[in-house]
Amino acid sequence: MKQYIVDAFTDKLFRGNPAAVCVMDAFPEDKLMQSIAAENNLSETAFLVREGEVYHLRWFTPKGEIDFCGHATLASAFVLFSIYDHNIDKIVFETARGRLEAKRAGDLIEMDFPAYRLEHFEVSTDMISALGAIPFAAYRDRDIMFVFRDEDDVRHLKPDYERLSWLECDCVAVTAKGKEYDCVSRVFAPKYGIPEDPVTGSAHCMIAPYWSKRLNKEKITAYQASQRTGVLQCEVCGDRVKISGKAVLYSEADIQI
Structure with missing residues (x-):
């Protein structure tokens, strides 16, 4: 089984978000894919199987399968464009979130991607304790997004990870105007x-629509202020979000299974 490690949402090695991409003829048992993801110990490992002109795509974290991941989709598209399908300009992925497309853009x-909803809700004392700070607004969909008034609040945030894990969501995003x-x-x-998570494409399906509306701009440039950092170019088109980025190959290997 071929496996590639790709740094997504960056053009420099050791920046952005690393994802493993496994290309195979057929999906093995879920238990094996989960073991590979745990062994990689990256935020996501993507598994790709081609069927005709479509690629079936699944994503696993070290602890379980998830239904949507942006940076590992970017990593998968990068591998296919640069190694497997040099002459095509568009890739169609069949996923748990339906059909997703990736294309070359310079x-x-x-x-x-489908945009997330922005369902407003009140911030609880448990959430404030988990964050270690008080946001001025909060929204939910699959993930929860907390909005702060100043980007320094986001950059210097020191949350309680155990308390965050108790919240009823997949990811917790915090954001502020840059x-x-x-x-x-x-x-x-x-x-x-x-x-x-170093750079999170899926969370920007929520972050981008919020700032697009607030800033009255269809196109926004988003910066994820993790230790590795990353930049995402986002365009909100109704109920869809186009997210663009660069990627760079770190390694190529054969999994001995």
């Missing part, structure tokens, strides 16, 4: 064994 790869970029964010997923 030196970027552009992905077309100074150099349109918005700044960080994302945490301790429930899946990921204290802080």
Whole structure:
């Protein structure tokens, strides 16, 4: 089984978000895919199987399968474009979230994702304790997003990961209006064994629509202020979000199974 490690949402090694991409003829048992993801110990390992002109795509964290991942989709598209399908300009993925598309866009790869809802809710004292700070607004869908007034609040946040894992969501995103970029964010997923995710494409299906509306801009440049950092180019198109980024290959290996 071929496996590639790709740093997504960056053009520099050791930045962005590393994802493993496994290319195979057929999906093995879920238990084996979960073991591979746990062995990799990256935020996501993507598994790809081609069927005609479509690639079936699944994503596993070290602790379980998830229904949607942006950076591992970017990593998968990068591997297919650069190694397997040099002459094509668009890839269609069949996923648990339905059909997703990725296409070449100059030196970027552009992905077309469904936008998340922005269901407003009141912040509880448990949430404040988990965050270690008080946001001024909160929204939920699959993930929870907390909005802060200043990007320094986001950059310096020191949450309690155990308390965050108790919240009823997959990921916890925190965001604020940026100074150099349109918005700044960080994302945490301790429930899946990921204290802080370096760069999170899926969370920007929520972050981008929020800032697009607030800033009255269809296109925004988003910065994820993790230790590795990453930049996402986002365009909100109704109930869809186009998220673009770069990627770079770190390694190529054969899994001995």
